[in-house]
Amino acid sequence: MIDAVLPDFLRDLPAGTRTPCHGRSALFVHPIRSTPTKADSTEAKALCAQCPIRAACADHAIRRGETDGIWGGLTPAERADRARRRPDCGTESGWRSHVQRDESCLTCREAHDDRLRDQRLERLAREHTNHGGSLAGYRLELLLGLPTCVRCRAVRQEYYAGRPHTTKWYRRGPAAAA
Ligand code: SF4
Ligand SMILES: [Zn+2]
Ligand SMILES: [Zn+2]
Structure with missing residues (x-):
């Protein structure tokens, strides 16, 4: 109250x-x-x-x-x-039991976010080690709020350059529609 x-x-x-x-x-x-x-x-x-x-x-x-x-x-x-x-606050199982019980817990949410960030950083490091740069790496960099690296950007540019360029129907002008 x-x-x-x-x-x-x-x-x-x-x-x-x-x-x-x-x-x-x-x-x-x-x-x-x-x-x-x-x-x-x-x-x-x-x-x-x-x-x-x-x-x-x-x-x-x-x-x-x-x-x-x-x-x-x-x-x-x-x-x-x-x-x-x-539940055991700060652990992943603690976080899950809160979710099941529809409870909010700042400690568990922050700990969960930290773990998620660590996992993403690890995945990004693997992408860089295994592939130099990759599309997945580019997405992870965006998700993590990091500046995208030159190698991941290059892979992404190459990927999109190789795809047919489609114009969205709502961007087509009258000339293209005719
Ligand atoms: S749940 Fe809402 S209505 Fe109930 S005591 Fe808390 S603030 Fe008041
Ligand atoms: Zn908790
Ligand atoms: Zn990268």
Whole structure:
């Protein structure tokens, strides 16, 4: 529940939108009870179900160990359960279990992106060692945001030079169509 604080996951919220819990703090975090009543819980969960940042909200509350109220559609007991079953964050299997459970985890996403980048760098190194330069190497250089190398560019130029030059139908002028 987010009225009192402005946690980082709110950055995922589309500009100009409000979360469904906005202005309903008593429903999400009861003024006295740390566990909401059954009726409040059901209503709060129904609102969370429509929230565009539900997964990030639940993840935030679990990481911060929030003990009170409904966060991301989860009661304190459900969050404690998730925390116990929490995957090994930072590993590929951790990342996969988050994906299966529709959870967001910054640690796992960053670790996954780093691994992907390392794999691409390795593939690029292999392309360069085995072929000097290649079309695959050129694509990898683009994907990695690296400057394309002279050898990969040359292979690519040769490849496209050898292909018949087709003019797209929408670029054909009236003369070509006639
Ligand atoms: S998931 Fe629920 S508690 Fe979290 S921001 Fe959305 S509506 Fe509020
Ligand atoms: Zn994780
Ligand atoms: Zn290259």
